[in-house]
Amino acid sequence: MSALLDSLASGFCGSDARRAELDAALQAGLPGPRTEAWKYTSLRQLERRSFQPAPLAPAVVDAALLADIPSPRLVFVNGRPSGALSDVAAVPAGVQLATLSSALAAGDEAGRFLGRRFERSEEVFARLNAALADEGVLLRVGEGVQVEAPLQLVFISVAGETDLSWHHRHLIELRSGAALGVVEHHLHVGDAAHLDNTLVHVHLAQEAVLSHARVQADATRATSLLRTDAVLARNAQYRRVDLELGGALSRHELNVRLEGDNAQLTANGVLLGNGRRHVDTRLGIEHIARDTASEMVWRGVAANRSRVVFHGGIHIREGADGTDANLSNKNLLLSADAEIDTQPTLVIDADEVKAAHGATVGQLDANALFYLRSRGLPADRAQQLLSAAFCHEPLNVLDARLTEQLTAQLSRALAVAGVA
Numbered sequence: 001m002s003a004l005l006d007s008l009a010s011g012f013c014g015s016d017a018r019r020a021e022l023d024a025a026l027q028a029g030l031p032g033p034r035t036e037a038w039k040y041t042s043l044r045q046l047e048r049r050s051f052q053p054a055p056l057a058p059a060v061v062d063a064a065l066l067a068d069i070p071s072p073r074l075v076f077v078n079g080r081p082s083g084a085l086s087d088v089a090a091v092p093a094g095v096q097l098a099t100l101s102s103a104l105a106a107g108d109e110a111g112r113f114l115g116r117r118f119e120r121s122e123e124v125f126a127r128l129n130a131a132l133a134d135e136g137v138l139l140r141v142g143e144g145v146q147v148e149a150p151l152q153l154v155f156i157s158v159a160g161e162t163d164l165s166w167h168h169r170h171l172i173e174l175r176s177g178a179a180l181g182v183v184e185h186h187l188h189v190g191d192a193a194h195l196d197n198t199l200v201h202v203h204l205a206q207e208a209v210l211s212h213a214r215v216q217a218d219a220t221r222a223t224s225l226l227r228t229d230a231v232l233a234r235n236a237q238y239r240r241v242d243l244e245l246g247g248a249l250s251r252h253e254l255n256v257r258l259e260g261d262n263a264q265l266t267a268n269g270v271l272l273g274n275g276r277r278h279v280d281t282r283l284g285i286e287h288i289a290r291d292t293a294s295e296m297v298w299r300g301v302a303a304n305r306s307r308v309v310f311h312g313g314i315h316i317r318e319g320a321d322g323t324d325a326n327l328s329n330k331n332l333l334l335s336a337d338a339e340i341d342t343q344p345t346l347v348i349d350a351d352e353v354k355a356a357h358g359a360t361v362g363q364l365d366a367n368a369l370f371y372l373r374s375r376g377l378p379a380d381r382a383q384q385l386l387s388a389a390f391c392h393e394p395l396n397v398l399d400a401r402l403t404e405q406l407t408a409q410l411s412r413a414l415a416v417a418g419v420a
Contacts, residue, residue, distance in 0.1 A: 070149070133199065271299070301414075312327045
């Protein structure tokens, strides 16, 4: 067994059912290069590392770090909820925003989603989450409730003497006709090298609308393993933007099932690779009902010795007539030592559908660079402007104010990363 699995298993404290899930994960072991879903993401360095379970008490963080993040907000520090930094007093009526631990302690039946099991061997981190998760976010919106101000979820990693691990399980549930905005912030204090293994369940009832922005700006040595499983009912709409800006290894598996007629998905993102970072995003979109639609625009930038991996999978099931599915993945390769692997896939088992997918890998236009340089801009500033413009399109699916915030964060990340 690897040092990684040994260290994670040492933190187990749960039921016999959860023990069985842990044993299944340990028996399967970590996936290797022969496992198709992990073909381009090596875990050889990670498997040699050890992590301690995050202590129950959150680390102390200066509140000034959250000066630009409004309320209502729920804050976690090194995997544990921080009452001192959170502010949920302004949560609107009809909305439940709580930590998973507090909801379970109160006897909330939402804990049933913790019982989901994972069968495939490559789902080792989902299995580990099923066995080890003891904290997370429970977010429910009642039927017909329309929430104007977005809720803020903040996750902060703080460097310390020991590398820590935590396993979060989140549930976002919107009842019929509800509407909500959620903004996730993943921040760091110091050069943290922790492991975050998170599983998110998104359930949208008929005619529910969820707008979801996630900014992953973790420390340069951090490991982020995220899986999002979403289910959309009839006429539901899910709009999300992911910015992958930090971490040493970040991987996100976004799985969406459009199970109700006329369900709509917009899932865009930007993948920023610099230094020796490894950024991996996998989409698994299933069109199951009639007249569903999905629109996905992704941009990747790889500089220095980084590697950006993208897999965009769309499956239009039998009977899903009237589906309209589109996927675009364009990438900038800014260094001869960087690498980009992109794999769009499309499987159609239905008639009368519209579907398109494509991917490109290229470099900045030399003429555009020359034009900006000839106007007096230094090379790094010219490259920043062109890279930011290239990455801007995926951000335009949320409201104007949030798009402006995401654009500013992306521009800062490009400058700090040396891409600019």
